[in-house]
Amino acid sequence: LCRMVAKIFEAEHRMLRISSPVFILGDLHGNFPDICCFERIFWGMGVHLSPARMLLLGDYVDRGSYGVELVAYLFAQKVRNPQKIFLIRGNHELRDIQKNFTFHGECMKKFGNEQGLSLWQEINKAFDCMPLAAVIDDKIFCCHGGIPAPWLCPHIDFIDKIPCPLPKPDEESSLAWDLLWNDPVREDKIEEDLEEELHENEGFALNRRRGTAHVFDTGALNRFLTNNKLSYLVRAHEVQQAGAQIHMNGKMVTVFSSSFYNGGNNDAACVLVFEKKLRIFRVDTSEFHKIRE
Incomplete structure (x- = not known):
């Protein structure tokens, strides 16, 4: 399954171009009950019979208990419905991150050291081939982290030049790294030194909270959208x-699709893109978590 889906990913552009209607899901983090809930509500008759396409924005593994099951489900759906479901890469689809969090250990625990390692390696080879961004209806830019710095990406067409496979994006593509890791700046926490750095770097600054990549401000987002003739950013x-x-004067949506995340009590949501408009759906997943318990 991993090898089959890797070939499909490899044949796709690094920046997908998709037509609406599209449901967009954010981080899932091994939350298999939630994908079952989304399935029942939005594609209960099967992905192939749904009038809408599905776009998932990455972070399929780590923290949740069912990373293997979630990946198997999504990979199988992609193989069966390659033009209906689209998966892009998040920053947890990286080997070093998984070793520091839970997915590497999950594979070992469920399948033993030898088979677990083999499975983990094959899954990550597929992750290496995943696209990194998508544009819906030529107007809505989608990625996991955020818009890239303009000196790395003067135009979104540069995204298609990112190499594939990409096992070490930190070494092989600074543009890919920005797409995976960037965040919007927290407008209420802009101190004087950060404000100066943003001013000197076209609205970008070092992402101190992550310890890598960049943060971007509203001006940077507006320039990115204008220069690429886009209307909105949807990210996770x-x-x-x-x-x-x-956020950012209605130009950006952050979507997160894993409820009760990391022991918390947050809701899950998805975004529907239809006729160049964005609609946000908050989903009650509590019934599926009761079934699991």
């Missing part, structure tokens, strides 16, 4: 109490 990467949040 940060947990939201209500499952989703609108």
Whole structure:
């Protein structure tokens, strides 16, 4: 399954171009009950019979208990419905991150050291081939982390030049690294030194909270959208109490699709893109978590 899906990913552009209607899901983090809930609500008759496509923004593994099951489900759906479901890469689809969190250990625990390691390696070879961004209806830019710095990506067409496979994006593509890791700046926490750095670097600054990549401000987002004739950014990467949040004067949506994340009580959400409009759906997943318990 991993080898089959890797070939499909490898044949796709690094930046997908998709037509609406599209349901967009954010981080899932091994939360298999939630994907079952989304399935029942949004593609209960099967992905192939759904009038909408599905776009998932990465972070399929780590922290949750069912990373292997979630990956198997998504990979199988992709193999069966390659033009209906689209998966892009998040920052947890990286080997070093998984070793520091839980997915590497999950594979070992469930399958033993030898088979677990083999499975983990094959899954990550597929992750290496995943696309890194998507554009819906030529107007809505989607990625896991955030918009890339302009000196790395003067135009979004540069994303298609990112190499594939990409086992070490930190060494092989600074552009890919930005797409995986960047965050919007927290407007209420802009201190004088950060404000100066943003001013000197076209609205970008070092991402001190992550210890890598960049943060970007509203001006940087507006320039990115204008230069690429886009209207909105939809991204994931940060947990939201209500499952989703609108930021930056309505130009950006952060969506998070794993409820009760990391022992918390947040909701899950998804975004529907239809006729160049964005609609946010907050999903009650509690019934599926009761079944699991």
